[in-house]
Amino acid sequence: VLLYDSAISGNCYKVRLLLSQLRIEFERREVEVVNRGDRVELLGDKNPAARIPILRLDDGTHLAESNAILWYLGEGTPFVPSSRLDRARALQWMFFEQYSHEPYVAVARYWLVVQGRDPGEISDLAHLHERGYAALDGMERHLTNESFLVGDSYTVADISLYAYTHLAGTGGFELERYPAIVAWLARVAQQPGHVPIDS
């Protein structure tokens, strides 16, 4: 398979991490994510949202949206739960990630780290932090009583939320406020086949 990828994108890292843990060989094709003016021309025929990651399958078709790619790769393996209710709970966390977490936790990092802005230059940084902390609060409430997000084991839901949560500090979030999240991040990083984002 071929991954339309970005080394600095947490959404792309999710896919690289699961491919590594499944020991699936893949080719990476780096796509510029900072200068996005031409992305509909570049990616629009492969993904209606013209975003990466996009996975090109052996039959030449394309699959997009990081969490849908995780689901595709993980189905039939222990990374996607075997019970119907636990599958829905995994998806619940993955939709939470894209709606309530990524637009704040990832976007604060994007402006500060990827674009290199000063905090004072980002007009809505306080809003990003307020909503991002609300997402982290929700994770902390759950992880206070649980080792992983769904059931007793590591799944695609953990991969999905690990990607930007472990980078939240670079977006100005104080992760030390969240002992359950910090312990969960360490458990995720200890899973067999784990690779860091810059590998």
Place this chain on the structure above:
Amino acid sequence: VLLYDSAISGNCYKVRLLLSQLRIEFERREVEVVNRGDRVELLGDKNPAARIPILRLDDGTHLAESNAILWYLGEGTPFVPSSRLDRARALQWMFFEQYSHEPYVAVARYWLVVQGRDPGEISDLAHLHERGYAALDGMERHLTNESFLVGDSYTVADISLYAYTHLAGTGGFELERYPAIVAWLARVAQQPGHVPIDS
């Protein structure tokens, strides 16, 4: 089952529509969505994102995120595709809906219709329309060649995107620009067991 619901929420309507089409009886409990100050207290123990819809299952546990609830209800029925690749394609559209469509198409309607603001009062309405039109452009490109979003039949992906797309006009979007979307909306509304949002 019990649905924590809002009559005006498209996310809640998705669940009501599929429950109707599956002929599953359910109880509705209306939750105030306009005044959200106390929603962590009200909903935080049922959903880490403290949003509706939330479905209370027969065993007393709760499931949240509209698209995860659709998946749970639809698995094992024709509403969730039977092939692994088509399941991933359905999820691709549902993640597209939550990340690239709902935050713009639904939010423009929210300010104009639910909050009753004048267009001139909404500071980022131009941005909501720009990003919402980009999402509609992506749907139109796909639906120009396809009858439904995934494969040849109506699935949870269509339910997910129908909910706010059919209301886009009330958010100031000119749907008449999109003949393939307009034809798809009519096909969706003709499905057996279809109910309107205000039923």
